[in-house]
Amino acid sequence: MLPFAPFLIPLTALVLSLVLFGGFVGLAGADVLAVYYSIYRGAFGTWFSWQNTLTSAAPLMLTALCTALPARLGLIVIGGEGAVVAGGLMAALTGLALIDANPWAALAGMALAAMLAGGLLIGLVGWLRHSRNVNETISSLLLNYTSIAVLSFLVVGPLRDPETLNKPSTHHIGETHMLGSLSESSIHWGFGYGIIVCLLLWVLYKRMVFGFAVDMAGGNIRAAKLSGLPVGRIAVLVCMTGGAAAGLAGMVEVAAVHGRANTSLNADYGYEGILISFAARHHPLAIIPVAILFGGIRAAGGLMQRDHGLPDATRLVLQGIIFMLLLGSEAVFARLAEQRGRAA
Secondary structure, eight states: OOTTHHHHHHHHHHHHHHHHHHHHHHHTTOOHHHHHHHHHIIIIISHHHHHHHHHHHHHHHHHHHHHHHHHTTTOOOOOHHHHHHHHHHHHHHHHHHTTTSOHHHHHHHHHHHHHHHHHHHHHHHHHHHHHHOOOHHHHHHHHHHHHHHHHHHHHHTTTOOTTOOSSOBOOOOOGGGSOOBSTTSSOBHHHHHHHHHHHHHHHHHHHSHHHHHHHHHHHOHHHHHHTTOOHHHHHHHHHHHHHHHHHHHHHHIIIIIISSOBGGGOSSHHHHHHHHHHHTTTOHHHHHHHHHHHHHHHHHHHHHHHHHOOOTTHHHHHHHHHHHHHHHHHHHHHHHHHHHHHHO
């Protein structure tokens, strides 16, 4: 099999997804080519579109890591949405507690609190899996709902700012504690955070001893245990690292977009991160361009609705088609690898 086949198969799935999506759009009575052009124009057609795309890609990179890192151990963790919510809530509370502090110190404190919240949440998933044999997919999904419910209770009740009538929220963290923009654009520093974290984790898992231990545990857990590796501890640390990345995405949403914690933190970034992780085959560097692609799809959603009268959920249909075909491509890839092994 060609060395680039692991990435060629998902790419083929993406192309087929666009073809199937075109058929869906055609059945809805829209001009297929015009819709494709609107997606391109809304995502990458102008500098304004690029800014919207890269802004949307920032949290997607970080939430994709929440699924990609545990996947190296064979764990399917889908708790990125809960980690984003928990991280955003803790970032807002920390920002309010440090509202009179130095802005740099406040932002650092918000980032650390958010990463700790997300890391503990997903670390709990890893601990439950290896100490109590609780399925990580189910536990992480349930923790999503738990985090969202806690956020809703707090922003509507004890932590609500009385001035937020239409959308209950916490108090504002202060303009001095907001993340700035890159250069003279509207792209905030969250995009830079996403790039940096992906690069650092690629170095950690591809060039460090810890990454070798993770690959060994993921490849053959029995051999890893016989070698003396603390598999349970490794699983918890890997899950905590992924959760910390998603928690940082919550901090970015608070400090760069909303300025406060509210239900807007539950914006499906965590669920889209699952799709991005699978499309990138759980590779930290491949997550960067894939997140930009899906950020463009998210940015173009409004244009499809406005110019072609398509429902707002049209973007979700495209993402659903991509996800189904990606899962199918995984099965094809596994079958080809199996046939190659038999032939050898």
